[in-house]
Amino acid sequence: MLFSPRLKPNQNCLISGHNLLVMQKLLEEGLASEFQLIYFDGPFNSGRIFSAPHPELGVDLVNPCYERETITQFNNPSIYIEEYRKRILAAKELLREEGFIVLQCNAKMGHYLKVLLDEIMGSQNYLAEVIWKVSNERTPHSFHFGYNHEVLLFYSKTEQYLKKNIATLSSLWDDVGFYETLDDENTFYPSQKPEKLMERILELTTMQGDLVGDFYCGSGSFPFTAARMRRKWIACDQNNNAIQITKNRLDKAGYKYQDCILINRFKPEWFDGTTYINKTPIPVSLLELEGLKKSTGISSPITVEAMNFSADCDLANEHGIFHFHLLVPLINSDGIDSKEWTTIPRPVPFQSDGGYRLVVPDPFKWVLYNIVHVQIDEKWREYHFSWSNLKNRVNGLLEKINNRWIEEVFYYKEHVELKDIFGYRYHLKRQKEVG
Numbered sequence: 001m002l003f004s005p006r007l008k009p010n011q012n013c014l015i016s017g018h019n020l021l022v023m024q025k026l027l028e029e030g031l032a033s034e035f036q037l038i039y040f041d042g043p044f045n046s047g048r049i050f051s052a053p054h055p056e057l058g059v060d061l062v063n064p065c066y067e068r069e070t071i072t073q074f075n076n077p078s079i080y081i082e083e084y085r086k087r088i089l090a091a092k093e094l095l096r097e098e099g100f101i102v103l104q105c106n107a108k109m110g111h112y113l114k115v116l117l118d119e120i121m122g123s124q125n126y127l128a129e130v131i132w133k134v135s136n137e138r139t140p141h142s143f144h145f146g147y148n149h150e151v152l153l154f155y156s157k158t159e160q161y162l163k164k165n166i167a168t169l170s171s172l173w174d175d176v177g178f179y180e181t182l183d184d185e186n187t188f189y190p191s192q193k194p195e196k197l198m199e200r201i202l203e204l205t206t207m208q209g210d211l212v213g214d215f216y217c218g219s220g221s222f223p224f225t226a227a228r229m230r231r232k233w234i235a236c237d238q239n240n241n242a243i244q245i246t247k248n249r250l251d252k253a254g255y256k257y258q259d260c261i262l263i264n265r266f267k268p269e270w271f272d273g274t275t276y277i278n279k280t281p282i283p284v285s286l287l288e289l290e291g292l293k294k295s296t297g298i299s300s301p302i303t304v305e306a307m308n309f310s311a312d313c314d315l316a317n318e319h320g321i322f323h324f325h326l327l328v329p330l331i332n333s334d335g336i337d338s339k340e341w342t343t344i345p346r347p348v349p350f351q352s353d354g355g356y357r358l359v360v361p362d363p364f365k366w367v368l369y370n371i372v373h374v375q376i377d378e379k380w381r382e383y384h385f386s387w388s389n390l391k392n393r394v395n396g397l398l399e400k401i402n403n404r405w406i407e408e409v410f411y412y413k414e415h416v417e418l419k420d421i422f423g424y425r426y427h428l429k430r431q432k433e434v435g
């Protein structure tokens, strides 16, 4: 496992990757006891699937691996708690002795998470349970009672005091803005938090120059506010759309940061002679494939199956010896993890006649791969899966797309990057100019 490019010391950094693995890697990189604040705003286990709406296609886009993770945890909350335990333990190691954890959650899982934090951080280091009033309205996702608050749990690593005198600050925050009043800040990413809320958390727990972390960064409200307040920051998310939205936000304001991705090194045990199978949430990259090539000296076709690919892996295909397939967990008719996998051929970028093409070997499956597969019944809190409904949605989308898979082309010195309509990026080596 490594960061590509390598993490530079003292630089703000946005990392695309699975947060537990990112935190473990940061510990390996020598960042134990370096963070002043770690802010957690993970999924609330509300059953909601993190998707990004595609404005033109009018659908919610999703990665099916994360969709499966959400469904599995919703149906079995103890998995959710155990996953949080691993991250809080890693965060504790990353924190300085004077550091803080702030964990945001809602009434559904909050009591479990507080017990977990008491256990890991020590109940003597519990500082506050702040209620943030999120809305003046009854929230659309609630039933029975109109939940309009969320909870922020403050813990210190050791017996330290908050940076500001909090004697005058109430534990009820109804003056920092609501979800419905994001106005100019709104990125339309689900669950985006107001900058004013981030500002208050940072003011209370950190000083200029301190290092802070957000490993569920979503639309980037936390790193964005940290940059404005001159804190050093490291942030990550596993969702490509989230990373893209965060980058747009930081770039627009001119904030500088290192743009990293967590990737694997080649693992010989994943290669069976004809297929290289990587089932980790870390994308397969050019670097990993170069390792494969070097250690096997292969010149015959090899199939690479993985849950995700970094864009640069297309550059390995110059000699046409790799076939790339996505490995997708199946969601059965109950919308429950079925432990079965299927493979989908990944689109292949080409340059021809001075233009660029994306050849999609199985258009039906490629659209199916990218859209939300289940619907949640708000009343009964159950997932519904309808194959006929899905088929109609895919066919409708295929008509709309009508073979126009490429949304944008970016030209770099050495390579060209194609972005497809679902936000996936593909790299192609630039051909030498003729004449």
Ligand SMILES: C[S@@+](CC[C@H](N)C(=O)[O-])C[C@H]1O[C@@H](n2cnc3c(N)ncnc32)[C@H](O)[C@@H]1O
Binding pocket: 017, 018, 019, 020, 041, 042, 043, 044, 050, 189, 190, 191, 192, 193, 194, 215, 216, 217, 218, 219, 220, 221, 222, 236, 237, 238, 239, 242
């Ligand atoms: C509640 S949202 C965060 C919203 C964010 N605070 C904001 O203001 O936009 C949770 C985020 O966690 C991300 N996420 C969930 N599981 C993750 C994991 N294992 N690793 C990295 N990110 C993850 C989701 O993609 C989602 O963007």
